[in-house]
Amino acid sequence: DTGVSQDPRHKITKRGQNVTFRCDPISEHNRLYWYRQTLGQGPEFLTYFQNEAQLEKSRLLSDRFSAERPKGSFSTLEIQRTEQGDSAMYLCASSSESLGTGGAGANVLTFGAGSRLTVL
Amino acid sequence: ILNVEQSPQSLHVQEGDSTNFTCSFPSSNFYALHWYRWETAKSPEALFVMTLNGDEKKKGRISATLNTKEGYSYLYIKGSQPEDSATYLCASPPLVFGKGTRLSVIA
Numbered sequence: 001d002t003g004v005s006q007d008p009r010h011k012i013t014k015r016g017q018n019v020t021f022r023c024d025p026i027s028e029h030n031r032l033y034w035y036r037q038t039l040g041q042g043p044e045f046l047t048y049f050q051n052e053a054q055l056e057k058s059r060l061l062s063d064r065f066s067a068e069r070p071k072g073s074f075s076t077l078e079i080q081r082t083e084q085g086d087s088a089m090y091l092c093a094s095s096s097e098s099l100g101t102g103g104a105g106a107n108v109l110t111f112g113a114g115s116r117l118t119v120l
Numbered sequence: 121i122l123n124v125e126q127s128p129q130s131l132h133v134q135e136g137d138s139t140n141f142t143c144s145f146p147s148s149n150f151y152a153l154h155w156y157r158w159e160t161a162k163s164p165e166a167l168f169v170m171t172l173n174g175d176e177k178k179k180g181r182i183s184a185t186l187n188t189k190e191g192y193s194y195l196y197i198k199g200s201q202p203e204d205s206a207t208y209l210c211a212s213p214p215l216v217f218g219k220g221t222r223l224s225v226i227a
Contacts, residue, residue, distance in 0.1 A: 004163070035217075042124075042209050042217035043164070059215075091164075106152040108166035109213060 004112035006092050012118045013082055021077045021115040025094030032075050033109065034067055035091040043091055049075060050097070061086075082119045089114045126210055126218035133200050134226055140196045141221040143210030147191035155184055155195055156209040158220065164209060167195075200225040 005024040013019050025032045030051050035043035046065065047057045052072040060066070064082075069075040079086055093109040125144040133139050145153060155167040168177040173188040181198045197204055200223070207220040 040219065042126075042211075042219045044217075045215045056215075093164075106169060106171055106213075108154065108169055109156075109164075109211075110166070111156075111163040113163050 004092055004094055004110050006090075006112035006115050008115055009113060010116050010118075012120065014120050015084060016081055018078065018080045019082055019117060020079075021090050021092075021117075022074060023077070023092030023094075023112060024074045025092070026110055027073070029094035029096045029110070030072070031095045031097050032069055033093045033095075034075070034077050035093065036061070037089040037091055037114070046077070079117070082117075084119045087117055087119045089116050124210060124212050124216050124218040126208075126221050128221060129219065130222040130224070132224045132226060135200060135202060137200050137225075138196065138198045139200055139223070140194050141208060141223075143193045143195070143218055145191050145193075145210075145212050145216075147188055150188045150191075150212075152213055153186060153193050154211045154213045155193070156211065157206045158209055159206045167208075195221075197223070202227050 007022045011019055033048040034046040036046055037043045045059050047060055047067050049069040052069050064080045067077045091111055091114045093111045095107045095109050097107055127142050153170045156164040157167050158164040168184045170186040175186040177184050183196045186193045195208055202225045205223055205225045207222045209217055209220045211217040
């Protein structure tokens, strides 16, 4: 297993375009998380999946943001009608957690290298 | 919404100095605290997972302590080296991360 992979690593787009990021987690990890990170800030939680179920999505920044994990393996994060304020690093992480812990997690998160979005 | 605070925001130390930073978190409903190290152009890398009040963990020259009753954790680096330069994040996982402490070790 090569860890958590994210693609693309860099994306430059024009305002108003749609973008999609992909994350391939560690294969045996059942949880997958998406974060946004802007300059000078820590990772900001967006959403997470336990297997294919999206258990928290209220932190997605607007209805232009959506995420899927259709088969409980890879996940995609889509941003529609991008705005300049969407420019950021989008991080994916995965972990292995038992059911019933709610949103909490005692096991380490393994992060991908991130996808950097620049909206012109 | 839980708030995790880290201080200082940044720190410059000389090679060989020992240093420490603080992570503060709400003590109610505590579950776990994570420390991560994030080097520029790399992924955040887990350092410690701490769950029990009074926990002390060590990894080489880096160690951490946890006080869940008062809601803080300290990260210590003994004999800082230039390769320790990174941002150190604490998190009340997985939802809330602090802004990090950016450490620069000057040779």
